[in-house]
Amino acid sequence: MAPVKVMAGAYPLARLSALSGAAILLAALLPGVGGVGRPEPQVVIITLRHSRFLPAHLTVRRGTPVRFVITNVDPIDHEFILGDEAVQRRHETGTEQEHGAVPGEVTVPAGSTRETTYTFTRPGRLLIGCHAPGHYNYGMRGWVRVVD
Amino acid sequence: MPRLFRSVGFVLLFVTAGASPALACAALIGPNGAVNLVRTTTLAGYHDGIEHYITSFSFQGGDGKFGSIVPLPGIPTKVERGGGWTLQRLIRETQPRREVRALLSSPASERDGVRVILETRIDALDITILEGGGAAVGRWARDHGFILPPDAPEVLDFYAGRSPIFMAARFDADAAKQRGQQIGDGTPIHLTIPVENPWVPLRILALGKQGGDLVQADVYLLTDIRPAFLPGPRRGMFLQYSAPASPELMRDLRSDKGMGWLPASGMWLTHLAINSAASDLTYDLAVDAGAGTWPSRQPGGIAPALAVGMILSAVWVTGLAWAWPR
Numbered sequence: 081m082a083p084v085k086v087m088a089g090a091y092p093l094a095r096l097s098a099l100s101g102a103a104i105l106l107a108a109l110l111p112g113v114g115g116v117g118r119p120e121p122q123v124v125i126i127t128l129r130h131s132r133f134l135p136a137h138l139t140v141r142r143g144t145p146v147r148f149v150i151t152n153v154d155p156i157d158h159e160f161i162l163g164d165e166a167v168q169r170r171h172e173t174g175t176e177q178e179h180g181a182v183p184g185e186v187t188v189p190a191g192s193t194r195e196t197t198y199t200f201t202r203p204g205r206l207l208i209g210c211h212a213p214g215h216y217n218y219g220m221r222g223w224v225r226v227v228d
Numbered sequence: 229m230p231r232l233f234r235s236v237g238f239v240l241l242f243v244t245a246g247a248s249p250a251l252a253c254a255a256l257i258g259p260n261g262a263v264n265l266v267r268t269t270t271l272a273g274y275h276d277g278i279e280h281y282i283t284s285f286s287f288q289g290g291d292g293k294f295g296s297i298v299p300l301p302g303i304p305t306k307v308e309r310g311g312g313w314t315l316q317r318l319i320r321e322t323q324p325r326r327e328v329r330a331l332l333s334s335p336a337s338e339r340d341g342v343r344v345i346l347e348t349r350i351d352a353l354d355i356t357i358l359e360g361g362g363a364a365v366g367r368w369a370r371d372h373g374f375i376l377p378p379d380a381p382e383v384l385d386f387y388a389g390r391s392p393i394f395m396a397a398r399f400d401a402d403a404a405k406q407r408g409q410q411i412g413d414g415t416p417i418h419l420t421i422p423v424e425n426p427w428v429p430l431r432i433l434a435l436g437k438q439g440g441d442l443v444q445a446d447v448y449l450l451t452d453i454r455p456a457f458l459p460g461p462r463r464g465m466f467l468q469y470s471a472p473a474s475p476e477l478m479r480d481l482r483s484d485k486g487m488g489w490l491p492a493s494g495m496w497l498t499h500l501a502i503n504s505a506a507s508d509l510t511y512d513l514a515v516d517a518g519a520g521t522w523p524s525r526q527p528g529g530i531a532p533a534l535a536v537g538m539i540l541s542a543v544w545v546t547g548l549a550w551a552w553p554r
Binding site: 153190 | 380
């Protein structure tokens with residue numbers, strides 16, 4: 081069973097979020113949760129604070145649909161963009177005002193909570209990024225490792 | 229997400245001297261996201277338990293409104309137009325520069341709302357004194373058209389954890405032009421703030437900058453005694469001048485508007501130059517200007533782990549001050 085990996089957080093809230101995320105994702109890896117057939121989405125809670133993803137590093141099992149519940153506690157808008165480097169580059173130079181229609185891509189306004197569900201179909205590593213002006217360069221990024 | 233900011237409104241500046249489309253005293257973040265690096269000049273004077281914080285916002289042309297937010301160590305009892313030459317006179321006093329000697333985060337308080345303590349207009353500047361937690365002040369700034377860079381939430385929390393008082397200054401460039409203000413004209417602002425633990429905001433100068441960007445600022449202190457301050461010797465902070473204020477300087481400053489609070493003599497003048505990478509500027513300047521003890525690390529926003537080294541550095545700086553030619 082692959083644990084959730086969490087970057088060391090500087091704030092108690094980060095640690096709390098990391099623990100919550102770990103607990104939820106570990107539960108997601110228990111067999112039989114979704115019954116026969118298509119597995120039910122599992123929930124991962126992400127907090128956006130001080131222009132960081134908390135937790136910023138996750139490990140999930142391939143084929144698992146994950147419902148990301150993302151809460152932005154900052155007074156500024158953020159994004160949660162999940163994808164490879166090409167996706168991140170496209171968003172860094174893109175002109176889309178809002179995200180939400182594409183799985184794994186959602187705009188999270190200041191002080192709000194948004195959700196997006198993404199199914200990880202291939203092993204490897206995907207990146208998480210926020211492409212509000214200056215945020216990605218500031219370090220608002222993370223990754224999801226997908227394992228068999 | 230677009231590379232450009234979604235709205236054009238006020239610009240978030242933080243702190244204090246001459247900038248581009250509108251301000252002085254800090255980094256100006258323009259509507260296109262560009263950050264203009266400017267040198268800021270501030271006087272923090274302490275006398276009889278009162279801090280007199282004087283900084284200048286200079287008009288640099290452009291249209292619309294721009295703004296800045298300055299963290300304050302306490303609630304000002306008075307916000308007024310500063311004198312006409314105090315900052316310039318201090319610069320002249322400490323020029324030409326003498327030998328350069330290198331000197332060497334707390335949990336945020338969260339509040340639901342913002343309390344507007346004072347609103348006033350000085351020339352083309354709309355000044356608002358706010359009280360609130362970092363997120364609340366950030367929301368207020370956002371709701372009032374400020375554009376917050378990605379480091380703003382953390383920086384606002386950094387300050388709100390120690391003092392939830394902020395000054396928002398919005399420069400109305402159109403009004404400035406109507407007033408006939410020319411590019412480079414400054415509007416000095418003088419805040420009178422009763423404080424127990426004085427400090428000068430420095431970290432705010434790095435707001436919105438990349439880690440390698442250079443932050444430059446001049447901080448003048450006028451105190452009843454030779455001050456002790458934290459941090460001490462440190463990369464990026466230079467003690468430029470430390471000596472009793474000359475009678476000529478005191479006479480000139482006292483003759484400026486609003487500077488009658490200064491005694492005729494007996495003050496100590498310190499000039500600190502900040503010439504630091506933005507990534508290194510993670511602290512403020514805590515000052516002990518009266519009790520003859522070491523300043524607390526808390527007003528300086530200095531983490532406990534750094535405090536010991538900084539105190540040792542400050543000892544070294546004090547030694548420098550004693551050895552400084554009078």
